[in-house]
Amino acid sequence: MAVMEARVRTLFQYRAAALAALGTRMFWGLIRTMVFAGFFAASTARQPISPEQMTSYVWLGQAMLGMTLTWVDGDIRTMIRTGSVAYELARPVDLYWFWFARSFAARLAPTLIQGTPILLVAGLFLGLRPPPTLEAGLGWCLGTFLALLLSSAIGTIATISLLWTVSGEGVSRLLPSLSYVLSGMVVPLPFWPSWVQGAMAALPFVGLIDSPFRIYLGQFSGAALAGVLLHQVIWTVLLIAAGRCLLARGTRRLVVQGG
């Protein structure tokens, strides 16, 4: 807990950068809403997501962008490269939860700093609608919290993989591209051809963006809602277990760099 708090505070320090990122995201959201409005204008068929819902989806996406990017913990990457990771091993805490907490904080802070104002402005002026039912609202809160946990679990595994690859160039480049599209950030899951949908729905990435957003739109209720949340929980638990297992192996064979 203390680790997380310290980390969140550090990340709160960079206000100018946060402001710039905010401007960029508002701009991005505007582009995306207009693009989707253009697509909807031509189509007469009934779509699985309505134009108004799509606008909300886009703004939620800009607010929660932190969930799909920056997987590898930069500080730990440097530590592994320089060898100071040895100090990490000497700490009297469970290393996995220590790294997990860092990862969690790195997602919580941007989601709070950038997400809240985006949701506020978009809600007041730019067509973001509140969830249709109380169930959807509460479900979204829970889904977002689970998405944060899931995202941290994936991020921690990515960080742990650095114990093998050292440079981490591969994971830190490929994972963001994959998760950006597979999470539904660019195009929501229901708009993909059905065979892609099946694959996407099975992978953990939809739990980051698409599931909580469509809960927000009120597309799931009752058992369906429980199923979506369960999908997030199962992947989170699996990835945490896998991460712990990997870390145990990694630290056993770790060669400390430098001298």
Add this chain to the structure above:
Amino acid sequence: MRDDLRLYLRYIGVSLRAQMEYRTSFVLVMGGALLNTVMEFLAILALFQRFGSLRGWRLPEVALLWGMIQVSSSVADAFGRGFDQFANQVRTGDFDRLLLRPRSTALQVVGHELTLFRVGRLLPGLVVLGWALARLEIAWTPERVLLVPAAVAGGAALFLGLLVVQATLSFWTIEGLEIMNAVTYGGVETAQYPLTIYRDWFRGFFTWMIPLACANFLPAHALLGRPAPSLPPFSGAAPDLMLWLSPVAGFLFLGLALQAWKLGVRHYCSTGS
């Protein structure tokens, strides 16, 4: 001038050799860029499969816009890396060193690096552009054949100009200007689709303030033989001549940006230490 060119080629030779020293890293970074670009195009494909068309634009036409903007912006990113990273040089005071050398500062900054991994975005751009041109049944005339490379070059000049503006601003702000990403990356995102889908103020901004429309939207009208669009805030159709001359706008923008750069250099006051 020839001397400058020789020096530039030397700079680039060094930069390329340096990048090739880390071959695995290069391959991975390029692979990441490639994957990213391909995935984004797949997303557009999915949308067309679902919706059919985008305000009267079919998939091959949007693919033409997409290909043109990816090619020109990735070329600009490859050449303009030095300007993109320039804020660091101002902050650390390293720019002083450049001033001491008896060559133009712009030449030295542009010679900083020719970023090879941008090929990862260039390649899918070229493939999609080629597919679109083959698919579209364009009534080819010599002017139209010339217009394609001219428009891509004009677009590259425009994006390079934006990077120069970003670097120039850092003479005053000292720090990097992330907000410029909204117009550089945001510009690429915007121009992937026909500008007619956007609201008037937005379209006006990307026509008159930053002539992004000239990089692909206007030349595409000339290529496809579409009637000229209106350019807000003006309501009438733009003159046909403007469609054909649109590549010039990018070069004008780059020229103006370089003039601003000279002004910035004169204003430069080292951070010292």
